[in-house]
Amino acid sequence: MQKDKPFSQACENNKAPILEKLAELFKQPGTILEIGTGTGQHAVHFASHLPHLVWQPTDHPHNAQLARAWIDDSGLSNINSPIALNVLDGNWADLPEIDGAFSANTAHIMAWEEVEAMFRGVAGALPKGGIFCLYGPFSYGGQHTSDSNARFDQSLRTQAPRMGIRDMGDLKTLGEETGLALEEDFGMPANNRLLVWRRVR
Numbered sequence: 548m549q550k551d552k553p554f555s556q557a558c559e560n561n562k563a564p565i566l567e568k569l570a571e572l573f574k575q576p577g578t579i580l581e582i583g584t585g586t587g588q589h590a591v592h593f594a595s596h597l598p599h600l601v602w603q604p605t606d607h608p609h610n611a612q613l614a615r616a617w618i619d620d621s622g623l624s625n626i627n628s629p630i631a632l633n634v635l636d637g638n639w640a641d642l643p644e645i646d647g648a649f650s651a652n653t654a655h656i657m658a659w660e661e662v663e664a665m666f667r668g669v670a671g672a673l674p675k676g677g678i679f680c681l682y683g684p685f686s687y688g689g690q691h692t693s694d695s696n697a698r699f700d701q702s703l704r705t706q707a708p709r710m711g712i713r714d715m716g717d718l719k720t721l722g723e724e725t726g727l728a729l730e731e732d733f734g735m736p737a738n739n740r741l742l743v744w745r746r747v748r
């Protein structure tokens with residue numbers, strides 16, 4: 548039953564608008580790597596609505612089994628078992644071959660060096676032309692897109708200085724360094740964005 552499973556209200560709120568974009572972006576059959584899967588609600592929702600895809604959940608070893616209950620209860624055959632992946636340790640070579648990648652609400656939780664490692668790892672795992680969809684709140688030129696994002700950023704940095712909302716300028720520079728070009732930047736509900744990065748080299 549749902550109440551026995553890890554639950555994120557944010558996932559319930561954002562899964563439909565994210566799915567709408569993913570359905571457009573991941574039209575071809577293939578395997579999608581998810582970084583920082585969390586509860587597994589996203590994985591189950593996307594895999595059930597996009598049956599032409601195989602969903603590969605991963606998360607930090609501390610959280611890698613968190614998604615197990617949602618995945619097992621779903622009975623879906625197009626979700627693989629979650630893999631323990633700390634982007635920083637980078638056991639990327641152990642992952643199955645992938646065609647695309649997705650991550651939600653991870654860049655502001657990870658330290659900047661982990662964000663760098665995520666971009667490097669995803670770029671190395673994607674085929675040339677493959678896309679990486681990164682969802683979450685981002686700032687532009689150091690300016691937050693809403694007062695609530697500014698407060699959220701402040702609360703993250705108070706909890707742990709290594710966390711915080713990432714700036715698009717820094718991410719674009721990182722994308723250039725790692726061979727991921729920003730192709731789209733979609734506005735999403737609740738002051739979030741869906742960034743689409745394409746591996747260009």
Ligand SMILES: C[S@@+](CC[C@H](N)C(=O)[O-])C[C@H]1O[C@@H](n2cnc3c(N)ncnc32)[C@H](O)[C@@H]1O
Pocket residue numbers: 555557558582583584585586589606607610632633634635650651652653656657661
């Ligand atoms: C706020 S949660 C987001 C979970 C889920 N994607 C969602 O949208 O609800 C951040 C996730 O990032 C993961 N994470 C943090 N550091 C990580 C790392 N170094 N490697 C892999 N995952 C990491 C955490 O384990 C957690 O599952």
